[in-house]
Amino acid sequence: MIISQLFIAFIVFSIIGWVYECTYVTIRTKKWDNRGFLYGPLCPIYGSGVVLALVVFRMLPVFSAGNTPVWEIFLICAIGSAILEYVTSWTLEKFFHAVWWDYSYVPLNIHGRVCLPATTGFGVAGVVIVKVLFPFLADVIARTHINEHPLLNEVVALGMMMWLGMDLALTISSLTKLVTRLEAFEESFDEKMENRVQLIAENMTKRERYHLRSIHSFRTEGAQAAAAKLKTRLSGLGKKLRTPMERAARKNQNEK
Numbered sequence: 001m002i003i004s005q006l007f008i009a010f011i012v013f014s015i016i017g018w019v020y021e022c023t024y025v026t027i028r029t030k031k032w033d034n035r036g037f038l039y040g041p042l043c044p045i046y047g048s049g050v051v052l053a054l055v056v057f058r059m060l061p062v063f064s065a066g067n068t069p070v071w072e073i074f075l076i077c078a079i080g081s082a083i084l085e086y087v088t089s090w091t092l093e094k095f096f097h098a099v100w101w102d103y104s105y106v107p108l109n110i111h112g113r114v115c116l117p118a119t120t121g122f123g124v125a126g127v128v129i130v131k132v133l134f135p136f137l138a139d140v141i142a143r144t145h146i147n148e149h150p151l152l153n154e155v156v157a158l159g160m161m162m163w164l165g166m167d168l169a170l171t172i173s174s175l176t177k178l179v180t181r182l183e184a185f186e187e188s189f190d191e192k193m194e195n196r197v198q199l200i201a202e203n204m205t206k207r208e209r210y211h212l213r214s215i216h217s218f219r220t221e222g223a224q225a226a227a228a229k230l231k232t233r234l235s236g237l238g239k240k241l242r243t244p245m246e247r248a249a250r251k252n253q254n255e256k
């Protein structure tokens with residue numbers, strides 16, 4: 001029964017987290033942004049964080065008395081959220097080679113996975129959840145006698161588990177196919193790019209080489225990438241590379 005209640009809490013707070021993420025990003029960017037890793041309206045990292053806080057502060061004897069200082073709750077929630085966020089980011093990137101959030105532009109970040117401002121915010125949110133939300137939910141549960149209907153809890157939890165399982169299966173299958181296609185495209189693109197760069201490098205004039213070295217950067221990403229590859233190729237070839245006119249002159253000289 002406890003497992004069923006924890007799982008229901010996980011799903012409910014995952015939905016609340018999804019609503020918060022979508023609302024925050026939509027307001028900030030002024031356009032709708034469907035946040036989350038899954039197809040459904042779920043952000044499991046929020047549900048996981050709340051369930052962990054529920055287990056720590058409502059079930060562990062050392063904290064369940066309810067007299068834990070606010071600063072201690074803040075530290076535990078902040079550090080716990082940072083660990084959860086870092087591990088989740090690393091795992092998603094490891095398996096799918098993609099990044100769902102990036103704090104690289106935020107001061108005091110660690111590898112762009114976590115940052116002090118976000119960690120502080122989660123710590124404050126943890127204090128509110130433990131001190132305000134958990135007592136409120138406990139009162140609601142006591143008034144509605146939900147605990148007196150264990151079968152209902154198990155049925156609801158089972159239905160939510162089936163929903164989450166199907167969503168996970170669809171998400172992982174779709175992401176795996178997408179990553180495979182992108183990697184195949186990247187490999188094909190790199191091969192074609194290398195062949196094209198080789199061809200261009202072998203037929204560049206001295207003036208073109210001079211301009212290429214003097215230009216700091218290009219505005220378009222495609223031109224910038226091609227220029228970088230050309231510079232690398234020219235640097236590697238060095239004096240072995242000759243312009244068409246130099247090759248023709250060398251050929252005439254050899255014939256004489």
